[in-house]
Amino acid sequence: MARLFDPLQLGALELPNRIVMAPLTRARAGRDAVPTAIMAGYYAQRASAGLIISEATGISREGLGWPNAPGLWNDAQVESWKGVTAAVHEAGGRIVAQLWHMGRLVHPDLGGGQPLSSSATLAPDYAHTYEGKKPYVKAREATYEDIRRILGDYARAARHAIDAGFDGVQIHGANGYLVDQFLRDGVNFRDDLYGGSINARLRFMTEVIEAAAAEIGMDRVGIRFSPNILVQGVEDSDPPVLYAAVARRLEELRVPWIELREAHRPTLAGAIPTAPVSPEMREHYSGKIVLNSDYDGPSARARLAEGIADAISIGRPFISNPDLVRRICKGAPLSAGDPATFYSGGAEGYIDYPPLEEAEAA
Numbered sequence: 001m002a003r004l005f006d007p008l009q010l011g012a013l014e015l016p017n018r019i020v021m022a023p024l025t026r027a028r029a030g031r032d033a034v035p036t037a038i039m040a041g042y043y044a045q046r047a048s049a050g051l052i053i054s055e056a057t058g059i060s061r062e063g064l065g066w067p068n069a070p071g072l073w074n075d076a077q078v079e080s081w082k083g084v085t086a087a088v089h090e091a092g093g094r095i096v097a098q099l100w101h102m103g104r105l106v107h108p109d110l111g112g113g114q115p116l117s118s119s120a121t122l123a124p125d126y127a128h129t130y131e132g133k134k135p136y137v138k139a140r141e142a143t144y145e146d147i148r149r150i151l152g153d154y155a156r157a158a159r160h161a162i163d164a165g166f167d168g169v170q171i172h173g174a175n176g177y178l179v180d181q182f183l184r185d186g187v188n189f190r191d192d193l194y195g196g197s198i199n200a201r202l203r204f205m206t207e208v209i210e211a212a213a214a215e216i217g218m219d220r221v222g223i224r225f226s227p228n229i230l231v232q233g234v235e236d237s238d239p240p241v242l243y244a245a246v247a248r249r250l251e252e253l254r255v256p257w258i259e260l261r262e263a264h265r266p267t268l269a270g271a272i273p274t275a276p277v278s279p280e281m282r283e284h285y286s287g288k289i290v291l292n293s294d295y296d297g298p299s300a301r302a303r304l305a306e307g308i309a310d311a312i313s314i315g316r317p318f319i320s321n322p323d324l325v326r327r328i329c330k331g332a333p334l335s336a337g338d339p340a341t342f343y344s345g346g347a348e349g350y351i352d353y354p355p356l357e358e359a360e361a362a
């Protein structure tokens with residue numbers, strides 16, 4: 001039975017423990033999507049995680065619709081990321097880049113034109129822009145030419161991630177972004193190579209994984225999903241069947257690890273989760289499974305003991321507890337974070353959460 005402080009191999013990555021830092025968008029990059037110096041300090045503070053998954057990082061200008069999120073499409077971004085990855089490595093950590101194309105969730109103010117998706121659909125709610133929230137713009141259906149270009153962007157971003165010193169990449173296949181917009185049938189109405197049957201819906205994800213692996217090797221590629229919950233207007237009519245097929249495909253591709261944002265309670269947006277699919281995926285997939293959502297030390301230990309998960313990823317508690325791993329190890333209390341500064345820009349609420357001793361002395 002695996003324990004939280006046992007080491008773990010995820011493809012080429014050797015983790016000293018099984019507490020993974022989940023990807024967290026913090027919006028501290030420049031408008032040019034170039035990482036800033038405080039990002040190095042922030043990630044280094046959290047280097048005791050078995051693995052850090054970076055905040056979602058744009059593969060192209062057209063695919064990035066979050067103000068002040070970072071990118072990996074040009075040399076300036078690569079150069080700045082080098083400072084971040086070096087700081088993490090110096091502090092003894094490991095970090096992979098989460099590769100992101102937001103598809104229909106990119107507002108033209110940021111992406112530069114009409115967004116695209118698997119099908120011509122309109123996302124619910126509001127887009128993030130530099131002038132605040134604005135209604136989404138209806139996406140157009142991606143052509144085969146678009147898809148070829150985007151696969152090239154994924155390949156370039158994967159290569160750039162390694163050039164920038166990342167230990168690997170995680171494809172963002174969760175939360176209603178582009179890969180998810182192809183996978184789940186709530187928004188993919190195509191009837192061609194990329195939609196119609198489950199097999200066709202898996203094609204884009206498969207090609208993205210292959211494009212990244214061709215650049216950096218499959219042993220440095222992972223992927224994340226949010227299978228059992230409606231996110232940003234994207235859900236599936238039959239998650240167990242779809243994600244069993246996903247698991248079989250990942251097994252064929254020999255993808256070494258996956259992360260599931262597997263909700264157990266309603267989200268803030270009010271979506272009710274359906275049954276977890278990790279048991280089905282485990283049956284068809286022999287790689288490592290990282291489970292996420294609402295874990296703390298005790299619940300992470302209990303979950304590992306059930307035998308489906310190989311590691312647990314933790315998001316929000318890592319924001320306010322840079323030394324989360326140590327606190328879990330000692331059974332120490334966790335500090336609460338301030339949601340007002342989750343995406344607010346500067347150093348406040350970012351690199352000023354104290355580690356345990358300082359917190360106790362204060």
Ligand SMILES: Cc1cc2nc3c(=O)[nH]c(=O)nc-3n(C[C@H](O)[C@H](O)[C@H](O)COP(=O)(O)O)c2cc1C
Nearest residue numbers: 022023024025055056261293294295314315316342
């Ligand atoms: C501030 C914030 C930013 C997030 N950014 C990302 C992201 O960039 N990529 C992603 O896949 N999920 C993102 N998520 C989702 C988290 O990774 C995680 O799935 C969610 O917070 C539930 O896990 P937790 O209960 O451990 O926080 C974000 C969540 C929060 C609260």
